[in-house]
Amino acid sequence: MTMEIALGIDIGGTNTKFGMVNRAGEILEKGSLPTGKHETVEEFINALSNIIHPLIQKFSDHQFCGIGIGAPNGNYYTGTIEDALNLKWKGSIPLARILTEKLNIPCTITNDANAAAVGEMKYGAAKNMKDFIMITLGTGVGSGIVCDGKLIYGHDGFAGELGHTIVKPGGRKHWSTDSEGSLEAYASATGIAITAKKMRAEFPDSLLNQYPETEINSKTVYDCALKKDAVAIEVFRYTGQKLGEAFANFVMFSSPEAILLFGGVIKAGDFLLGPAKFHMERNLLPSSRGKINLILSELPEADAAILGASALVWEEDFC
């Protein structure tokens, strides 16, 4: 029997990464191309096709099942990318259809956090779970919700925007959506930097004041926390509280077995996750306490996006 393989493509604002992956989650070959330097989406799709086509040829002794794409605002139902904030091409881009037609290959798309959730379910920490919530904590806060073994897409394909849920009504204004008090405004890397800058201004003795403004980020806050800087520790505690309160609300929605965390921000470890766990438990109904696991992704960070995108193919009946 020939080995079944899928192509996973992760479209980011700067680079697009791709990899040929088998059902076990092994990446057989990978590569990347720049996203942002292509002025039009047509140019980008041409460049992408010119790479994919020979790649598939190269693996012609395998059974090629299809292409899975993770992209900002990728819509599963329509196969489009819809007005993604961090892509320069605006409007509705029917990427899945164009690729399918160009290459005569089945293609599916969803947003990057949904892809991450499916990746964890197929290859990672959620392998035996049917109900979990994936939260990606990077520049932004993304999410993918799995109920009874299926991603929740909602009536229009845009379910699972948990980074935009309001955790503090009337709170911090979001830099791009204008909403007040969203989870992303506090718990993303961007939000953590804002919190750190505010807090260090109030405490001149904090080690955080040894860095120029541009170097305040979750990495430098972490370094200061390791040195027992009370302000840096408080930055993560405060962020963790907001996360934990949000997690409790998420649990009341879909009662997952676990909340899975992924992304650069989780490197803060227990400085962040300790308070998150505490405040989640505190806000859960007594009957749910002690039952929800906070788990870290098991996929290697560099490859997780490709793996997640490829895993979308196994969710479909392409092979």
Next chain:
Amino acid sequence: MTMEIALGIDIGGTNTKFGMVNRAGEILEKGSLPTGKHETVEEFINALSNIIHPLIQKFSDHQFCGIGIGAPNGNYYTGTIEDALNLKWKGSIPLARILTEKLNIPCTITNDANAAAVGEMKYGAAKNMKDFIMITLGTGVGSGIVCDGKLIYGHDGFAGELGHTIVKPGGRKHWSTDSEGSLEAYASATGIAITAKKMRAEFPDSLLNQYPETEINSKTVYDCALKKDAVAIEVFRYTGQKLGEAFANFVMFSSPEAILLFGGVIKAGDFLLGPAKFHMERNLLPSSRGKINLILSELPEADAAILGASALVWEEDFC
């Protein structure tokens, strides 16, 4: 072909209502028995069986498909009622199994708000919807979440506890869960009465002050609002704001086509729903604005619980 029928049973703290219902949602016969006066659950189940048995005999020329039960803390997976606050029998009660064994009839159970959601999907306002959220606004706030045509149960059967989501961190303490700032603490009939009592104390001129403490409820607040009492109107506006903010968060979770409302509190009409709609829209992502319908239940209030319970049977493969 004989007509398929199901028995719907709604177990409340005071009374248990039941009805024999066909697939079209017509109630062929209904009745009730007291719940609370039975000291033990065994006594209650005996009394219930003694009514059900002859009822099924009576409809022996129909095809009887099974029993659906809506009960506080009813658990779909285990068929149990788990420590329901408003029932006097504590612990885990394996009601579905006992009834199935006693009567040799398939029986399914879930909580009352989930049953209401299925009722709307089979017979009511959600007939053609695959993604919606049911919110019941009564003494408490309940919810049932339907995604892709299926109720969300979560890993333990207790998904959809949206009344307990925190809408104001550190806010009003809940009278039984001790949580701070839950939706139920504000938007239930109980919560509205608390808000009204607080607000009328600040405004001696309010018509609300013409009622004794015990008569302050959503009905009397509504009566005062109709008479243009500014405080009464503000009670509903404030409640509506909390509801609308919560709805926006719910939408970011499962991106439903509609939020369906049911229960005594919705009689407040636009005094409540106008502000709820406004604050939901205000807190939605721009891409979701104007797309989510707030709809009122289409089931007659007196029968909705029986209808919802009976509809659970059509969700199963009992017939």
